[in-house]
Amino acid sequence: MIIRVMKSTVFAFCALVSWQTAFAQRGTGDWMTSAFDAQRSNWVRTDGKINKESMAKPGFELVWKLKFNNSARGLNTVTPPALLDFYIGYRGFRTLGFFGASSDRVIGVDTDIARLEWEKSYPVAGSAATLPCPGGLTSAVTRPTSLAYPPVPTGSGIGRGTPARSGVGEAMEGAVTLRRNPNPGPPPPPKPAAAKPGAAASAAFSPFAPRVQWVLAVTGDGKLHQYWVSNGNEPEPAAPFLPAGANAQGLISFDGSVYVATAGGCGGSTDGVWAMDMATKKVTQWKAPAMLAGTAGPTAGPDGTLFAASGATLTALAPKTLEVRGAYQTGGAALTSSPVVFEFQGRNLVAAATGDGRIHVVDAADLSKTAARSEGVLGAGYESGALASWQDPQGTRWILAPGAEAVHAFKLVEKDGGLALEAAWKSRALVSPLAPVVVNGVVFALSSGEFRSKDPSMTIAQRVQKSVPAVLYALDSATGKELWSRSDRRHRLTLR
Numbered sequence: 001m002i003i004r005v006m007k008s009t010v011f012a013f014c015a016l017v018s019w020q021t022a023f024a025q026r027g028t029g030d031w032m033t034s035a036f037d038a039q040r041s042n043w044v045r046t047d048g049k050i051n052k053e054s055m056a057k058p059g060f061e062l063v064w065k066l067k068f069n070n071s072a073r074g075l076n077t078v079t080p081p082a083l084l085d086f087y088i089g090y091r092g093f094r095t096l097g098f099f100g101a102s103s104d105r106v107i108g109v110d111t112d113i114a115r116l117e118w119e120k121s122y123p124v125a126g127s128a129a130t131l132p133c134p135g136g137l138t139s140a141v142t143r144p145t146s147l148a149y150p151p152v153p154t155g156s157g158i159g160r161g162t163p164a165r166s167g168v169g170e171a172m173e174g175a176v177t178l179r180r181n182p183n184p185g186p187p188p189p190p191k192p193a194a195a196k197p198g199a200a201a202s203a204a205f206s207p208f209a210p211r212v213q214w215v216l217a218v219t220g221d222g223k224l225h226q227y228w229v230s231n232g233n234e235p236e237p238a239a240p241f242l243p244a245g246a247n248a249q250g251l252i253s254f255d256g257s258v259y260v261a262t263a264g265g266c267g268g269s270t271d272g273v274w275a276m277d278m279a280t281k282k283v284t285q286w287k288a289p290a291m292l293a294g295t296a297g298p299t300a301g302p303d304g305t306l307f308a309a310s311g312a313t314l315t316a317l318a319p320k321t322l323e324v325r326g327a328y329q330t331g332g333a334a335l336t337s338s339p340v341v342f343e344f345q346g347r348n349l350v351a352a353a354t355g356d357g358r359i360h361v362v363d364a365a366d367l368s369k370t371a372a373r374s375e376g377v378l379g380a381g382y383e384s385g386a387l388a389s390w391q392d393p394q395g396t397r398w399i400l401a402p403g404a405e406a407v408h409a410f411k412l413v414e415k416d417g418g419l420a421l422e423a424a425w426k427s428r429a430l431v432s433p434l435a436p437v438v439v440n441g442v443v444f445a446l447s448s449g450e451f452r453s454k455d456p457s458m459t460i461a462q463r464v465q466k467s468v469p470a471v472l473y474a475l476d477s478a479t480g481k482e483l484w485s486r487s488d489r490r491h492r493l494t495l496r
Helices: 015-024 460-466
Strands: 003-005 082-089 092-101 105-110 115-121 214-218 223-228 248-254 257-262 272-277 283-287 306-310 313-317 324-329 340-344 347-353 359-363 388-391 397-402 407-415 418-426 437-439 442-447 471-476 482-487 493-495
Touching (some): 359 418
Antiparallel strands (some): 082 092, 248 257, 347 359, 397 407, 437 442
């Protein structure tokens, strides 16, 4: 999601942003990339303070605000952060957030104490901003992430999800943050091998092992930057990745490669998915057969297969090479969301929304047919942007989708020897809702307030004038019942 604030000069973030920061930095994993994880699930498995009972009580409120030196481009301002909890460096234990800003800035913040840690700024490249082609930095920044599904908790959250261990390094080796590691991401866990008699057991991968940690960004000139999380230093020059002025979406990094989508034909780019091998800096592009759909960018399955939605086609791409592995056809309706990948009874499934108001579910191993499809309840023509998927403690798989006037929740069930999507609940009325986030049994849904129009003659200022303030709601994940809400009356904004 990219935060888009409808003012020429705006605050960096308010309650409608800090809620994401607050709950994402605790629990079983950090918010690494757009929509939380490689599967774009928008699902934070557990949290030590957020649950249905706590959200029904007073106490969940705005903690702090920061104003960045940034100017809006189109409707773009500051992106939601990639987060790093429990960073251990020469300054002690830290909790950091990394933001991208539309006027080509990348910013590191200590989110515990609202302190600006470091900032990198670049000359804004490209022509004047337009609604489809804002220019500047458009994609949220990312940290290298794992392809594995985050573990499903067996109980309630208990605060920070991992123990503290030293990351300073061994004696006489110097600080970890000063050592160069050619791989921008953590090494993958070792593959299991047949044990030999008398052989020592292989050590499991530890996220606390000494290594350099990175945050990555694509600036408006199309170059990929990789920064040390501690101070924003770039040990290598930025690498050419995209055409200058491209509208980049969903930057993500895993297994030594970086991927991003481009949409709208901005800066002379074509809609599709781009890949860069971080070792060789070789760039590969897959050109989409039609306009790219969704706001979360390419979605990765646990085996590294990438899924991209364009026109009426959901395409599976091989990692690194971006060779087409398969494609699913919706039957005519155009896709309107990025895909979400999830596990169901030992199968990897992929879901996406279409313009006729339906959710389509397919088997990642066989894209030739539909596994399940909902009724057209989302509202014809509404662009959902992204979805959320989560599993409750009873093992029920849920899919949540923003519709024209509400968030809709579906259950994936077995029926007549196959799968079916059953409508479970519909939220209260919302204005241009965006993809919800699920945290420990609580659904956070945003009524963005954005006035949407297909009229190409309508200016950005006219859309701002017709929009209304955003309102954030916390809902019971089982029923959709409202638990909490907050609006920011001073600013009209929308998250996308």
